[in-house]
Amino acid sequence: MTAELWLTQLHENGYRLTDARRAVVEIVEQSTRALTPVEVYDLARKKYRALGLVTVYRTLEKLEELHLIQRVHQPQGCQAFVSAGHGHQHLLLCQNCGRVEFFDGDDLDALTRYIAQKTGYQINEHWLQLFGLCMDCRKN
Amino acid sequence: MTAELWLTQLHENGYRLTDARRAVVEIVEQSTRALTPVEVYDLARKKYRALGLVTVYRTLEKLEELHLIQRVHQPQGCQAFVSAGHGHQHLLLCQNCGRVEFFDGDDLDALTRYIAQKTGYQINEHWLQLFGLCMDCRKN
């Protein structure tokens, strides 16, 4: 159960463990889709009715700060978060159901070196994201 | 003067040419940085005082629809637009001054095929963006 690990992380970083945080963590950790704050709010309130939307925002902020979740950029908007992969990974998104997959194994070094040389930029970082249809969504 | 071309594009697509649109187009077309709607508004109002912010939004919407500009996604936010490159190109952003460069010549086919095979996804699209420091900003 990784939700426990997330809570441990929060605790080890000086944050208190509350029912509100537990509810948010449980929802976000086990989702295979990126969720917006309002979606998290709606889902987490099934576990903890008294939860406030503001607390969802605040909890997501902390989870992002601890690199447990990451923001997902999509053509439709950039407000959603998913549980973050480990190490340097990239996202593969299903355009139909929103399912998120991670992958690594990209080797952009050659490209990066080429572009750096051609443009004179010092390149520090890259974002790579693939979009498509997951196995399930291809079946219709 | 590409601004003229943009106006022609607008006209050919059934949109009228107005002073407001001319001012917005001129600003966005010649900028090397991504600009937010408010930034466009402030700059364009130097050319056309009566311009309204709403018209900026509406004009940006049309320019995006015609693929003359594109939205730029950054860690700080995703509200800014730049003039779009031709064909399939990617962005290289200066983390200091915001300057935007285009590049192509990425070959992600091998990676894409590999990920498709490994995950069962049908991959339709990819986003690749590099971040770094431009020549000028490296000098300090």
Add this chain to the structure above:
DNA sequence: TACACTATTGAAAATGATTTTCAATATCAA
């Protein structure tokens, strides 16, 4: 276990970004 300190909470209000509504105006084809 009880306590005290203070981080955390939810509600309401404030802010910021974007969209809608609407009556006045400007564009453009005829």
Add this chain to the structure above:
DNA sequence: TTGATATTGAAAATCATTTTCAATAGTGTA
């Protein structure tokens, strides 16, 4: 030149996010 109508800016409405604040709950300590 004119008339149909696309476009405009202002104000209001909406949606997302942040701030404020007093009440409450978590945590380490006694």
